[in-house]
Amino acid sequence: MTIGTSVSRLTVLDPTVEPAQAKAAMASRLSSLNGRVLGLLDNSKHNATEILNMMSILLGHRFMLGGSLPFRKRNASVIAPRELLDEIARKCQVALVAIGD
Template sequence: MTTQPLTVLDPTMPATPVNAKLAGRPPTLDGKVIGLLDNHKRNAAEFLEEVRKLLAERYEFKGVVKATKPDVSRPCPTQTAEQLAAECDLVITGMGD
């Protein structure tokens, strides 16, 4: 039996740099266009719809834009991200399972 070396990879992400900042938050969602980005996992759309309903009980949105990533394991396509950025005041993303 021959033995071959085994390479172990570290799947963790590097720590967030100290200089990273959170995006600004609007003081209210009233009159805002919100984006909902589904990551394409099972139940993500249902989860985001429940989030939308809960927020709609407290705020009056100007509109809602929904988008779905084509693949859970890939980043959001640039075109989708640009569309959401152009049309929405803020975007909420969520995942299911």
């Protein structure tokens, strides 16, 4: 077949894949942070700790937090290990995650 001159129709295959849908639901929203323990998950990027600490202070001005706990994942480019996420869920009722670059 010569490109551009043939009248035959081609059938071509889709090269793409749709992502598998994750089975996850949003956690219930809290009406207040009073008395809640705040988890701060540092993603190891520069200034992540500083930003999270500042956020913790600002939230502390608005709410009577039950405390804040720092956590850190060693590598910004790898998802947090399940054990780390489980620990945050055990010890905290709310969490802030640093995901900036």
